[in-house]
Amino acid sequence: MTKKKPLILVTNDDGITAPGIRTLIEVMKTIGDVVVVAPDSPQSGMGHAITLSNTIFCDEVVLKENVKHKEYSCSGTPADCVKIATQEILKRKPDLCVSGINHGANNSINVIYSGTMSAAVEAGIEGIPAIGFSLLDYSLNADFEPSRKFVKTIAKSVLKNGLPKGVVLNVNIPKLKASEIKGIKVCRQAKAHWEEEFDRRTNPQGRDYFWAKGRFVNDDTGEDNDEFALSQGYVSVVPVQFDMTAHHYLAELESWKFKE
Amino acid sequence: MTKKKPLILVTNDDGITAPGIRTLIEVMKTIGDVVVVAPDSPQSGMGHAITLSNTIFCDEVVLKENVKHKEYSCSGTPADCVKIATQEILKRKPDLCVSGINHGANNSINVIYSGTMSAAVEAGIEGIPAIGFSLLDYSLNADFEPSRKFVKTIAKSVLKNGLPKGVVLNVNIPKLKASEIKGIKVCRQAKAHWEEEFDRRTNPQGRDYFWAKGRFVNDDTGEDNDEFALSQGYVSVVPVQFDMTAHHYLAELESWKFKE
Numbered sequence: 001m002t003k004k005k006p007l008i009l010v011t012n013d014d015g016i017t018a019p020g021i022r023t024l025i026e027v028m029k030t031i032g033d034v035v036v037v038a039p040d041s042p043q044s045g046m047g048h049a050i051t052l053s054n055t056i057f058c059d060e061v062v063l064k065e066n067v068k069h070k071e072y073s074c075s076g077t078p079a080d081c082v083k084i085a086t087q088e089i090l091k092r093k094p095d096l097c098v099s100g101i102n103h104g105a106n107n108s109i110n111v112i113y114s115g116t117m118s119a120a121v122e123a124g125i126e127g128i129p130a131i132g133f134s135l136l137d138y139s140l141n142a143d144f145e146p147s148r149k150f151v152k153t154i155a156k157s158v159l160k161n162g163l164p165k166g167v168v169l170n171v172n173i174p175k176l177k178a179s180e181i182k183g184i185k186v187c188r189q190a191k192a193h194w195e196e197e198f199d200r201r202t203n204p205q206g207r208d209y210f211w212a213k214g215r216f217v218n219d220d221t222g223e224d225n226d227e228f229a230l231s232q233g234y235v236s237v238v239p240v241q242f243d244m245t246a247h248h249y250l251a252e253l254e255s256w257k258f259k260e
Numbered sequence: 261m262t263k264k265k266p267l268i269l270v271t272n273d274d275g276i277t278a279p280g281i282r283t284l285i286e287v288m289k290t291i292g293d294v295v296v297v298a299p300d301s302p303q304s305g306m307g308h309a310i311t312l313s314n315t316i317f318c319d320e321v322v323l324k325e326n327v328k329h330k331e332y333s334c335s336g337t338p339a340d341c342v343k344i345a346t347q348e349i350l351k352r353k354p355d356l357c358v359s360g361i362n363h364g365a366n367n368s369i370n371v372i373y374s375g376t377m378s379a380a381v382e383a384g385i386e387g388i389p390a391i392g393f394s395l396l397d398y399s400l401n402a403d404f405e406p407s408r409k410f411v412k413t414i415a416k417s418v419l420k421n422g423l424p425k426g427v428v429l430n431v432n433i434p435k436l437k438a439s440e441i442k443g444i445k446v447c448r449q450a451k452a453h454w455e456e457e458f459d460r461r462t463n464p465q466g467r468d469y470f471w472a473k474g475r476f477v478n479d480d481t482g483e484d485n486d487e488f489a490l491s492q493g494y495v496s497v498v499p500v501q502f503d504m505t506a507h508h509y510l511a512e513l514e515s516w517k518f519k520e
Contacts, residue, residue, distance in 0.1 A: 042313065044312055044313065048308060048372045048373055049309045049373075050373055050472065051472060052304055052472060053302065053304065055461075055463075055469040055470065055471060056458075056469060056470040056471075056472065057467065057468075057469050057470075058468075058469075058470060059467075059468075079373075080472070083456045083458075083472065084458060084470065086456070087456045087457065087458055088458055088460070088470070109385060109502070111504055112308045112381065112385075112502055112504070113308055113309075113310055113339075121372065125369060125372075125453050125454075126453065153518055153519070154518060157516050157518050161516055164509060164512075166451070166506070167506045167509050169513075184518045186510060186513045186514045186516075188503075188505040188507065188510065189503055189504060189505045191426070191503070193385050193386065194385075196343045196346070196347045197347065198316075198343075198344060198347055198348055200348070201315075203315075207317065207319075208317075208318075208319075209315040209316060209317050209318075210315065210316040210317075210318060210344060210348070211315060211316075212310065212311060212312060212316065212340070212343065237513065237518075238505055239505065239506035239509040239510060239513050240504045240505065240506060241504060241505070241506035241509075242369070242372055242504070243448075243449055243451070244371055244372070244449060244500045244501060244502070244504070245448040245449045245498055245499065245500065245501070246426070246427045246499035246500060246501035247448065249424060249427050249499040249501075250446060250448065250499060252424075253429075253446045253497065253499050254446045256417050256421055256446075258413055258414060258417050258444045258497075259413070
């Protein structure tokens with residue numbers, strides 16, 4: 001008896017031609033049937049944006065004859081890609097959705113700004129087990145080779161164990177040689193923020209404009225968070241939920257009574 | 261002795277000319293000193309997008325002579341507006357950041373897609389007490405009059421009580437007459453999702469494209485959530501956190517051991 005291969009949806013936020021997604025596709029093809037629906041251009045920092053007031057193009061990309069999987073290039077955001085894939089392209093609900101491998105960190109507070117994670121969260125909302133993968137190297141020419149082993153292990157673990165409703169995984173991989181990575185650590189999201197700075201410049205027409213340039217500040221002294229794990233040479237795995245209720249503050253807020 | 265007036269930053273995601281933000285500015289001017297930094301165009305569904313690969317314009321809007329507050333129109337996202345306001349425009353950290361009043365619902369899972377809430381969350385990350393306000397009426401000509409009383413009460417309550425680090429408020433107001441609104445209810449975020457559909461059309465050049473059109477599906481039978489409170493005629497107030505760690509799943513995930 002041959003076991004049915006899992007159906008795996010692959011997407012990202014750096015665009016369909018980025019080296020990170022090409023690595024992810026190769027790894028996923030070793031464990032399942034792959035369909036790719038990814039943005040036609042880079043979408044970093046898109047957060048959980050969706051396209052409401054504009055049309056979305058989504059065209060099949062014709063691949064080499066000997067390539068067995070299908071790929072679609074989409075003008076929408078990462079979240080749009082997942083929506084279109086599940087509704088218009090895939091014939092059945094995928095067994096797994098993977099997003100990445102992102103060129104750059106999505107640990108800690110970055111999960112909020114991340115297009116990579118928004119695709120994983122969107123899949124999670126639709127009840128699909130999902131993982132966002134990110135490498136702590138922003139370079140287009142980042143070395144994704146050391147990531148392969150961990151991406152495969154974690155994806156296979158999710159296929160085997162499943163994930164509960166409302167939970168997806170945020171995986172970050174340190175920028176290290178394969179031999180230097182110490183292993184995989186389950187963590188919580190570190191408390192951190194970006195100290196914002198803006199470069200103010202003047203355009204040739206005399207109008208001022210800004211370039212954002214932030215500085216990441218870790219406010220967290222704990223050793224059970226993703227920022228610490230990565231600094232110690234571990235791959236971090238954070239279970240992420242999209243119930244954003246601050247349950248611990250409900251009772252206190254109730255006590256306000258909301259009177260003038 | 262005169263008490264110093266609170267400094268209030270006002271933003272939104274429907275754009276600086278939207279009737280919702282005009283109402284919010286009027287109400288805030290009755291309780292504090294107001295500075296407005298808002299997108300120059302509608303940004304609905306932007307999630308927590310930030311502008312990284314493009315320039316941001318942010319120009320002062322010249323108001324009528326008898327108007328005492330300042331307004332800035334910004335080409336960036338709602339989250340960009342908050343970042344630029346705090347770093348480049350305001351002379352001190354504001355005492356409160358309010359976003360809205362959004363033309364349309366941001367309760368339940370919509371918090372994830374919401375530009376209105378992303379501005380409030382961004383302020384929260386920067387340690388500023390923040391509230392996102394939304395009216396359950398998508399019309400540009402929505403009636404914001406019944407909202408005024410509740411917006412004022414909730415903003416004053418936050419100024420009085422403060423909010424703990426890591427918590428902002430998501431306030432939704434039912435589309436009802438003032439006399440029909442029953443009061444304010446503190447709630448958790450309802451478990452719900454959008455059942456996605458896409459309208460497939462063909463452009464004059466023969467290329468297919470899509471329009472997103474979703475159907476909101478409430479999967480939650482509880483009576484302590486925001487969807488239920490709104491359906492019963494209450495204004496819903498959900499405390500929202502941006503630690504997205506699924507803490508309840510950490511131990512289970514640890515037990516996986518991540519071996520093949």
